[in-house]
Amino acid sequence: MSVPSPAAVVVLAAGEGTRMKSKTPKVLHEISGRSLVGHVVAAARELDPQHLVVVVGHASEQVTAHLSGGDVPVRTAYQAEQNGTGHAVRMGLEELGGVVEGTVVVVCGDTPLLSGETLAALAATHTADSNAVTVLTAEVPDATGYGRIVRDAATGAVTQIVEHKDATVAQRGIREINSGVFAFDGRLLSDALGKVRTDNSQGEEYLTDVLSILREAGHRVGASVAGDHREILGINNRLQLAEARRLLNERLLERAMLAGVTVVDPASTLIDVTVTYERDAVVHPGTQLLGATHLAEDAEVGPNARLRDTVVRAGARVDNTVADGAEVGPGATVGPFAYLRPGTRLGAGSKAGTYVEMKNATIGEGTKVPHLSYVGDATIGDHTNIGAASVFVNYDGVAKHHTTIGSHCRTGSDNMFVAPVTVGDGVYTAAGSVITKDVPAGSLAVARGQQRNIEGWVARKRPGSAAAQAAQAAVEEAGGES
Numbered sequence: 001m002s003v004p005s006p007a008a009v010v011v012l013a014a015g016e017g018t019r020m021k022s023k024t025p026k027v028l029h030e031i032s033g034r035s036l037v038g039h040v041v042a043a044a045r046e047l048d049p050q051h052l053v054v055v056v057g058h059a060s061e062q063v064t065a066h067l068s069g070g071d072v073p074v075r076t077a078y079q080a081e082q083n084g085t086g087h088a089v090r091m092g093l094e095e096l097g098g099v100v101e102g103t104v105v106v107v108c109g110d111t112p113l114l115s116g117e118t119l120a121a122l123a124a125t126h127t128a129d130s131n132a133v134t135v136l137t138a139e140v141p142d143a144t145g146y147g148r149i150v151r152d153a154a155t156g157a158v159t160q161i162v163e164h165k166d167a168t169v170a171q172r173g174i175r176e177i178n179s180g181v182f183a184f185d186g187r188l189l190s191d192a193l194g195k196v197r198t199d200n201s202q203g204e205e206y207l208t209d210v211l212s213i214l215r216e217a218g219h220r221v222g223a224s225v226a227g228d229h230r231e232i233l234g235i236n237n238r239l240q241l242a243e244a245r246r247l248l249n250e251r252l253l254e255r256a257m258l259a260g261v262t263v264v265d266p267a268s269t270l271i272d273v274t275v276t277y278e279r280d281a282v283v284h285p286g287t288q289l290l291g292a293t294h295l296a297e298d299a300e301v302g303p304n305a306r307l308r309d310t311v312v313r314a315g316a317r318v319d320n321t322v323a324d325g326a327e328v329g330p331g332a333t334v335g336p337f338a339y340l341r342p343g344t345r346l347g348a349g350s351k352a353g354t355y356v357e358m359k360n361a362t363i364g365e366g367t368k369v370p371h372l373s374y375v376g377d378a379t380i381g382d383h384t385n386i387g388a389a390s391v392f393v394n395y396d397g398v399a400k401h402h403t404t405i406g407s408h409c410r411t412g413s414d415n416m417f418v419a420p421v422t423v424g425d426g427v428y429t430a431a432g433s434v435i436t437k438d439v440p441a442g443s444l445a446v447a448r449g450q451q452r453n454i455e456g457w458v459a460r461k462r463p464g465s466a467a468a469q470a471a472q473a474a475v476e477e478a479g480g481e482s
Contacts, residue, residue, distance in 0.1 A: 006123055007051065007102030007186050009044040010092035013037045013109030014057025014079040019237045025059040026235065027109045028066055031245040032252060033272025033290060035066060036235055039112035039248075041074055042273075046116025047105065047123060051096050053077050054109065055088045084204025085180075086196045093190060100186035103127065106207065107181050110235045112244055113251075114181070118226050125224035126183035132219030133189075133211050135161070136181035138229035146177035147208075149223060158221040161208055176225070179232035182207070183224075188214055248273070256283075261295070264302075278314075296330075310340070313348075326358075329365070347382070360400075361392075364407060376400075377419065381407030387431065388413045406441065 017026025027037035034042065037054065044052055056063045057079040067074040077095035079088050089106055093099070103123055107114065118136070126134035135158055137149050143164075148171050150160035161178045162171050192210040200206065215221050226232055235241050252273060253266045260279030263269050270288040281295035284302030291309040295301060299312040303320065310323040318328060319335035325342030328334055332346045336354055343360035346352060350363045353370035361375045364382035369375055371388035377400050378392045384407060392403045393416055401419035405411070409423060412431035417423070424441030433447040458468050 004102070004127070005048045005050060006105045006183070007049065007100045008093075008096055009047060009049045009052050009105045009107065009119075010089055011037065011040055011044060011052070011054040011107050011109050012085060012088050012092075013040075013063060014055050014060075014082055014088050015110075016058040016082070017110070017236065020241075021238075025063055028059075028063060029235070029241055031112055031241065032248045032270075033274045034112070036112045037063070037067070037109040038070075039273070040107055040109050040114060041067070043114050043116045043119055044105070044107060045072075047119055049105070050102070051075070051100070053092045053095050055079050055092045057082050057088075083198075084202070085207035086193055086205030086209060089189070089207055090193045090205070093186075093193070099190045102186050104184045104186040104189055105182070106184065108234055111179075111181070111232060112235065113231045113233055113248055115231060118231055119181075121227075122181065122183050122224040125222065129222045130220065131183070131222040132185050132214045133221045134183040135211070135221070135223045136179040136183075136226060136232065137176050137223045138179060138226040138232050139175050140177055140229045141175070143172070143175050143177050148172070148174040149176040149178060150174065151176075151223070156222070158211070158223050159215070161211065176223075178208070179226065180234070181232065184210070185219075188219060192217075281312075305335075316346075378403040378405070378417075380405045381409070381425065383407055384409040385411070387411050387415055387429075390415045390417070393418045 013027045015026065020026045020029065028035045053075045054067055055077045060078055064076050067076060077092045079091045103126055105119060105123060122134060122136050145164050147161045147163050148167055149158055150162055150171060151157065152159050189210060192213040195213050196205045196209045198205055211221050230247055233244060235244055249270055252271045253263050253269060256271065256277055257263050261277050262282045264283065265285035268285045269283055272290045274291060275289045275293045277295040278297040280298050282300045286304040287302035288306040290307065293307045293309060294311045296312060296314040298315045301307065301312060301318045305318050305321045308324045311327045312318055313328060313330040315331045316328045317333045321335040321338045323340035326340035326344040329346045329348040329350060331349045332351065334340065334352045338352045339357040340352065341359035344358040345362045347363055347365040347367065349366045351368040351370060352358055355372045356369050357374045359376040361378045363380050364384065366383040367380050369386040373386060373390040375392050377394040384405060390411060394400050403417045403419045403421055405423040406425035406427065408425060409427045411429045412433060414432045415429055416434040418434065418436045421435055421438060423439045426442045427439050428444045429435060430446040430448065433445060435445055435447055439445045458471050462468050
């Protein structure tokens with residue numbers, strides 16, 4: 001049966017989260033490339049609701065700015081005082097104009113493992129059973145501390161949600177618990193919220209009171225059971241944050257492996273939810289794939305690599321490397337111990353070797369920068385070799401400047417290219433040169449002082465030293481005089 005999209009999804013994200021012991025609002029803590037509330041919003045969007053609103057309160061400016069900063073800004077409602085979940089939902093509905101016709105799904109902003117598939121099943125059950133309210137529940141191994149779901153034995157309808165402290169011995173044996181996620185009939189929800197009282201120990205409007213109000217009015221309250229009880233886990237402290245990260249990482253790696261990616265050691269591999277990949281990519285141990293990173297077919301990454309917002313093209317190899325905002329061309333090799341900073345573009349079959357750092361650099365096809373070099377703000381043509389210990393001197397203390405080196409060049413070791421400077425195609429440069437002027441195509445550039453040997457200097461200036469003794473012995477062995 002085709003289930004229509006919900007009229008609205010209301011995300012509750014107004015709480016302070018004091019148990020996180022952090023200056024960062026709880027819902028903005030991140031796991032696997034998104035904030036907690038970002039994961040919830042992404043799951044909610046899979047339902048394609050007509051309206052989506054996040055209720056903010058504590059640190060509202062910070063949370064609102066975060067939600068407005070994505071590709072699709074999120075509408076927010078402000079709960080000035082945290083007067084309970086019922087009050088928060090009322091603020092969300094008021095932001096949407098009051099009464100919402102159709103299904104309204106309410107979710108918590110600190111449940112990052114909740115999937116769009118589970119929310120869709122909740123909405124489908126709500127429609128199929130013609131419920132006034134449908135509770136998302138889960139069967140858990142240990143229900144201690146959770147609200148128990150009490151059902152009518154004949155109809156399966158939910159008759160009570162009993163908090164642990166109020167439960168009887170028999171009720172405490174129930175393992176089906178309340179998740180705090182609901183689907184409501186929008187019109188009935190608005191009417192019932194107006195009847196919620198605050199005569200409780202906290203003086204707050206509880207959303208769960210809506211269930212009893214509607215049930216007493218003769219409406220049906222049903223339930224939809226989550227397939228995996230871990231999806232409903234809420235985050236209240238750093239231990240739970242770490243556990244959610246582990247569980248979500250396992251889910252993401254499983255998805256990648258089933259899609260044809262080899263993950264050699266899942267226990268030591270981290271992946272963000274925004275990472276993409278193609279079949280036959282290989283990820284070695286100790287690797288972190290973050291942000292908008294993409295691994296193409298037959299790409300091989302790791303061990304011990306950290307890639308953020310980096311594209312690794314087909315057949316490329318990235319070993320023991322940190323890369324941020326880079327692109328590694330087909331068949332290129334990087335590392336070990338390389339650092340690719342934003343704006344680095346490596347052409348097909350090129351190389352950024354051991355202890356090489358690159359920034360805002362375009363490296364041509366087949367070009368190699370093999371050892372101990374810094375290439376910043378530069379363009380290098382095709383099939384050029386950059387000698388070891390080369391530095392592209394791009395900063396004059398005020399501004400950055402660009403270096404251009406042509407194709408089929410052979411630059412010597414220990415070269416300094418002082419930008420702005422252009423080296424033409426087919427150029428050779430001598431080792432130890434400091435290139436400060438443009439070099440025409442096909443030239444040999446030599447920019448270093450003449451070597452001068454001052455014989456006998458050690459014996460005169462460092463008499464009796466180990467160096468002087470070694471030099472004297474060498475002279476005597478050669479049959480000469482010091």
